[in-house]
Amino acid sequence: MNTTKEILIIDDDSKNIFALSAVLKARKYKCVSALSARQGLEILEANTNIGLVLMDMMMPEMDGYEAISEIRSRESIQHLPIVALTAQAMTGDKEKCIEAGADGYVSKPVNVEELTKLIQKFAQ
Template sequence: MAKKVLIIDDDNRNIFALSAVLKARGYHCLTAAGGEEGIGLLKENKEIAVVLMDMMMPGMDGYEAIAKIDESPDLKHIPVIAVTAQAMVGDRERCINAGAVGYVSKPINVEELTSLLIKYI
């Protein structure tokens, strides 16, 4: 079975780069340009194993989207890995406290991301 990963990011360059790296490692990627679209895809695709969530997006940001996922009985079991350009002291804790199971800062360390995906898929 293909390992489905949902990438939620408002920047097409990030989506393109992440998708290329993950596809090369055998993952099937779905993408959404924002939190609301991502939650819609999660509801439609029961095979999604993990979400890579950009935390800083216009409209519904990653924190709000994680909260919505956690509120849904059908979705709250799906692990969310925070992906953010913010690498300040306290950002990792803020993401984890918001409900993310892991945290990766941009530019993304592919080995770090892959080990997180293996852990949650």
């Protein structure tokens, strides 16, 4: 994901979006955000400049697992790398996210260096 592509942050907590956006923008990444999985899916369908999705896994209505499944089922966006962000950091949670279709996993509170390495890994 090069710096001309945008990172979509999907999280139901506006404070998390604000903090992540600030950190990523300081590192010269462009960010857009959604406060729900449904809103995130709408943005993904409308914005072809998204290069990476940061997905909160625990959201009301549609959680991150359902949203990842939906993204992977849509031909136009199924190729996008998705990094799961979750406060669930128990044994097996990372594997569960990867099995659901996420390409990477970062537990909350987010380790910025770890997240940056994952973003760079998906740079294209």
